[in-house]
Amino acid sequence: MSNDEYEPVGENQPYVESQVIMTTVRVIAPFAFTYGLYLTFHGGSSPGGGFQGGAIIGATILMIAFAFGIEPTREWLSNRAVVGLASGGVLAFALIGLIPIAIGGRFLEHELYESALEIYHGKKYALEAVEIVGIMPIVAGVVVGLFFVIAAGFSGGSRLAGDGGRDRGDNR
Amino acid sequence: MIPAIGVVLFAFVLATAVLTAIFRDVLAAIIVFAAYSLGMAIFYAVLLAPDVAMTEAAIGAGVTTLLLLLTIAKTVHPPTDVTFERPNPTGLLVVGAFTLVVLATVPAFPEVGSESAPIWSNPEVTQYYIESAYEDTGVENAVTAVLAGYRGFDTFGEAVVVFAAGIASLLVLRTEVFTGE
Numbered sequence: 001m002s003n004d005e006y007e008p009v010g011e012n013q014p015y016v017e018s019q020v021i022m023t024t025v026r027v028i029a030p031f032a033f034t035y036g037l038y039l040t041f042h043g044g045s046s047p048g049g050g051f052q053g054g055a056i057i058g059a060t061i062l063m064i065a066f067a068f069g070i071e072p073t074r075e076w077l078s079n080r081a082v083v084g085l086a087s088g089g090v091l092a093f094a095l096i097g098l099i100p101i102a103i104g105g106r107f108l109e110h111e112l113y114e115s116a117l118e119i120y121h122g123k124k125y126a127l128e129a130v131e132i133v134g135i136m137p138i139v140a141g142v143v144v145g146l147f148f149v150i151a152a153g154f155s156g157g158s159r160l161a162g163d164g165g166r167d168r169g170d171n172r
Numbered sequence: 173m174i175p176a177i178g179v180v181l182f183a184f185v186l187a188t189a190v191l192t193a194i195f196r197d198v199l200a201a202i203i204v205f206a207a208y209s210l211g212m213a214i215f216y217a218v219l220l221a222p223d224v225a226m227t228e229a230a231i232g233a234g235v236t237t238l239l240l241l242l243t244i245a246k247t248v249h250p251p252t253d254v255t256f257e258r259p260n261p262t263g264l265l266v267v268g269a270f271t272l273v274v275l276a277t278v279p280a281f282p283e284v285g286s287e288s289a290p291i292w293s294n295p296e297v298t299q300y301y302i303e304s305a306y307e308d309t310g311v312e313n314a315v316t317a318v319l320a321g322y323r324g325f326d327t328f329g330e331a332v333v334v335f336a337a338g339i340a341s342l343l344v345l346r347t348e349v350f351t352g353e
Binding site for chain 2 (some may be wrong): 039044045046049050051052058059062066083087089090107108121123124128130135138139141142145147149150151152
């Protein structure tokens with residue numbers, strides 16, 4: 001902020017790998033990820049659930065991207081996988097709801113998994129499946145997808161399609 | 173009787189909220205906004221709403237802050253010497269009037285734990301969920317039982333809304349990087 005001109009921060013201050021941040025994230029990320037999974041899988045018996053777990057799992061990916069660079073993380077986790085995660089979650093949720101209709105019940109009638117399909121603890125597993133394969137991937141996928149798309153061009157990968165890279169001096 | 177932690181948290185949340193509004197520097201505003209979200213998360217935990225507290229901590233303090241930081245990193249912002257924004261009289265008036273209107277509703281709230289609270293004045297509804305959630309849905313957390321069991325259809329709608337909003341944002345903000353696989 002020393003210049004008199006408006007200063008394009010992203011250009012003049014390129015990302016510098018910080019030893020402190022990288023070390024911290026390397027230690028914390030596995031625990032945060034495990035905590036997110038725990039909240040998702042244990043949401044039926046303790047506070048938490050798919051939404052909270054998915055948000056924390058998504059935030060873990062964001063944390064890794066901030067520490068080790070956004071572009072490498074984007075390459076490691078392809079865009080197709082991120083969008084597929086969110087779409088797959090909606091489809092899985094719908095499928096869990098539609099199976100009871102197929103066997104003559106109502107939408108999301110978890111009771112039928114136990115009484116008609118004779119799955120042991122079926123209604124519990126159906127409800128937890130909604131959290132685990134339905135809500136969690138949707139939330140995690142949307143969080144990570146939004147982050148990647150807002151970060152696009154941040155480290156000089158490409159410029160915004162719409163406004164012709166106003167924030168970039170060299171306009172490559 | 174309000175416990176001491178409530179008073180401290182309230183002061184912290186109020187201070188960070190006001191600072192978010194008056195800081196001139198966008199980066200400083202984003203940082204105190206993250207602190208505000210963290211204070212709210214602790215507040216929810218103190219008020220025995222751990223599910224909400226986790227969401228606030230992850231989404232409010234974590235994801236929102238990162239998205240805002242990325243946004244200011246990609247835009248220009250004017251250099252400034254002043255720390256605080258000069259309050260705008262009209263804005264101050266509107267905010268003050270709005271605060272008064274909101275505060276006017278406070279006396280209508282039942283006291284925490286009061287028996288006249290709506291949740292206790294319909295005991296058959298509350299009691300039903302507490303007593304039969306485990307039997308009906310097979311899970312012990314009544315919050316999850318209501319969200320994914322009794323109101324599974326609502327939750328499906330919400331999940332689809334989150335998905336649709338996310339996909340719509342991706343399409344609007346679409347860049348060469350994101351589409352070129």
